[in-house]
Amino acid sequence: MKRILFVCTGNTCRSPMAEAMLRELAARNGVSLEVRSAGVSTVNGLPVSPHAAETLRRKGIAHTGQSQSLTGDAIGWADLILTMTSGHKRGLLQWFPQAVEKTHTLMEYVNQDETVIEHIHELEQLYSEMHVKQALGQQLSAAERSRLLALEREIPSFDIADPYGGPLDLYRSCANEIERALLKLLDKLRQE
Known part of the structure; x- marks a missing residue:
């Protein structure tokens, strides 16, 4: 079973939406995956942002997790690490250079x-x-x-813009961009 880790800044918007949506899409399509998310600049235990939660709710997807800071244990757990921006990727690789072969931005990975x-x-x-x-x-x-x-x-x-602090429509647009990439990701994973 492939283990995928999504990474963004605060782990309250983009990466938890990606985590929840991929978990749901994989279950619907019979793809066996484990999915987690983390943030490069957060503390553990923050709730998902209200607009991210509402965006997921409107898609019929539940998300109950809380923010997790990026750790070496999470890096070691993951088979594939997908960041939301190239900046997240560069920062992650500065701290964890051993993850270079399995770390990509989501958008570059599905390119x-x-x-x-x-x-x-x-x-x-x-x-x-x-x-x-x-x-x-x-x-x-x-x-x-x-x-x-x-x-x-x-x-x-290959960056997915941060909707943090923006209106609900910005979160919905961000989630739709992520979802399109996740559908390509599922196709790629099926071919492996």
Whole structure:
């Protein structure tokens, strides 16, 4: 059984919606998964935001969890880690570089463009080299910096915008974007 961890900032909006929706979609489609969520900048025990709860309720999906901060145990538990933004992914990989092979943004993971996927892998390698060199008091070469900046410009944004503090319609739009990606995710998981 595949274990999937969704990650966002506070674990009160995007990642709990993704967790609840994937759990429901997988159950409806007979796909066996374990799903959790966590936040990179939260405390344990916060309730899901009222608009996120209402958005899920309108989709007929219950969510009873509370916020969880991202831990090494959660990273170790997961077979696949899907973040809501590239910033979440970069931060997570700074703290847990051993998770590089299983960590993606949700939107990049369901992307089918092979050229973009190759560029993402190259960019991740450059980020990893940059972090190692920074830890050693070194810097990327001019050529490496130039290539990193070129890749950042070429790769489309795979971020799902944070609806926190916005109106209910913004949460519904966010949930719909996540749901479309989750349907692609289920298709991809069935093919594995």
